[in-house]
Amino acid sequence: MNKRLILLVLALLPLSAAAQVLRFATWDGSENLGIQRRIAAAFEQRHPGVRVQLEAYGGGFNQKLSAAFGARNPPDVMMMWNFPLYHRVLEPLDAWQAREPAFASADLVPGLLRFASAEGRLYGVPAGFTSQVIYYNKDMFDRAGLAYPQPGWSWDDLAALSRKLSRPAAKVYGYGLDVAPDPYDFQGYLWSAGARMLGADGRRVQGEFDSAGSQAMFTMLLGLLDQGLAATLGVGDGKNQRQLFVADRVAMLMDGAAFRLELAQDGKRYGVAPLPSFQGRPAQSVVSVSSLAIARDSTQKALAWQFIRFYSSAEAVRLRQGDLPVLMSVARELRLQEDPLVQPFYAMALSMQEVPAFLLNPRWTRASAVVRDAIQAVFLKQGEIRPILSKAALKAERKLQ
Secondary structure (H helix, E strand, O other), X not given: OOHHHHHHHHHHHHHHHOOEEEEEEEOOOOHHHHHHHHHHXXXXXXXXXXXXXXXXXXXXXXXXXXXXXXXXXXXXXXXXXXXXXHHHHEXXXXXXXXXXXXXXXXXXXXXXXXXXXXXXXXXXXXXXXXXXXXXXXXXXXXXXXXXXXXXXXXXXXXXXXXXXXXXXXXXXXXXXXXXXXXXXXXXXXXXXXXXXXXXXXXXXXXXXXXOHXXXXXXXXXXXXXXXXXXXXXXXXXXXXXXXXXXXXXXXXXXXOOHHHHHHHHHOOOEEEEOOOEEOOEOOOOOEEEXXXXXXXXXXXXXXXXXXXXXXXXXXXXXXXXOOEOOEHHHHHHOOHHHOOOOXXXXXXXXXXXXXXXXXXXXXXXXXXHHHHHHHHHHHOOOOOHHHHHHHHHHHHHHHOO
């Protein structure tokens, strides 16, 4: 073969062998990125000629995604959670789902699909979820000769245990309370007290965030701090809850499923329990759901839908070891609902009755910062509970108008 013919063949190769590139944006980092790559590789094996380009946006996910949409150059598929805010730039999936008889929505953990919907239409497919539970430090309980928390316990029980576990002079506490929490996660506290941040109509904050139930919950939590039964997490010396828990300085705290992976790395002995009830009401937890969505401007929506379908299959769900399986069949196969370190997460998720504020009003992000500041103001004792909550409720409600 002469030189000119070789050059001609080389010039033509990219045209015939070029892969079809599917862009997939994720907020995952570190070990979870490895899982994403394995799922992408498995999809590529089933679709010769396709390459999944993984775009790890990390902590700047929202800003980078918004910039990509603004430039009309979004990824084809992306992780998503705030569908009320983003749905206008996403592809509705109802028609794709209707053409896909194998789409096993009935196998999903009940209630997850509503997190991937907006204005009555489906815009995403759930990929991972977590609820909130109480983690307890077995070493601290064992040294104190205390029985571990059990389902059906209450905040009074938690306070009684904390009295026996706390040694404030040594900076050892029964409970760790995040005093600068994400307002989304804090909703579970209020729901358990029969209160809300936002009314069911999606407009009222006054009479909800500052209700009697809300004030009662804040009073109880503030009492734990005042009595030296709880450590203040989120402020102070900079040590995070993982460090305090592993160092046997906090015996109990509230968190989601990702915390168990951190504790497993530390080799820490721990257990998990459902959230405690408050004043006889059933405990309520928020549920955080990550989903996959397709950009409305994608030029390869059929391929993007196939990727989402594979990502939500039992094979791919098994690979997502950092998340709780969203498919009940996989949870049963892995016997997770029999695992005492996992079962409480499913129990709390399945008992969720309330609707998170961001699903009730797409403008909730405007009010969320006001609520966050009020929560912190209460716990840092910057005023009386009722005036702080009432002032914040009025201001947050105006943000929604």
